[in-house]
Amino acid sequence: GAGVSQTPSNKVTEKGKYVELRCDPISGHTALYWYRQSLGQGPEFLIYFQGTGAADDSGLPNDRFFAVRPEGSVSTLKIQRTERGDSAVYLCASSLYGPIGEQFFGPGTRLTVL
């Protein structure tokens, strides 16, 4: 079956602009996660959805970051007033059994803020 997909694969934007990153999880996976991976580092947790609700958003760095999952499937990560420090690969993962289960990762969106 299809894995986790993310669009776009690359996004280049200018400082101060707004961006949206999309994640399509594996069908039937109720748990969805966003992580951010900076160059040479491990992924860092941003937010976790169980169904439509954000069960844990403790990893969002500030209020410029927001994510939604209105129908419990596709999720969108939104970044307002982008800064150069937001440049990273944004990874989405989904899981059938929540945090204790295997998370399946998408290929990521590489965001570059000029």
Added chain:
Amino acid sequence: AQKVTQAQTEISVVEKEDVTLDCVYETRDTTYYLFWYKQPPSGELVFLIRRNSFDEQNEISGRYSWNFQKSTSSFNFTITASQVVDSAVYFCALSEAGAAGNKLTFGGGTRVLVKP
């Protein structure tokens, strides 16, 4: 707070050599889960193994083996008879079962380079 440390940033070996990747973790929970993921040059994280804190049996899967020792809070990973295709960054990760268990906490990763 949970923390994962992978002290080796890069390991270079010649094909057919064995390579062991170290992972040390910190957690206050008694119930937790440990994972290893592989990130090849293509960038997509690939799940390798999950181990819960109550199962200290070592595991072998083909050329891969894992050594979990609660006494030293370590979950080390060995690739036997390495191959060029094993070249990748390997991440160890921890998930707690309690209230904070909504995420994977990753180590910094170990880059493995297998030379022919």
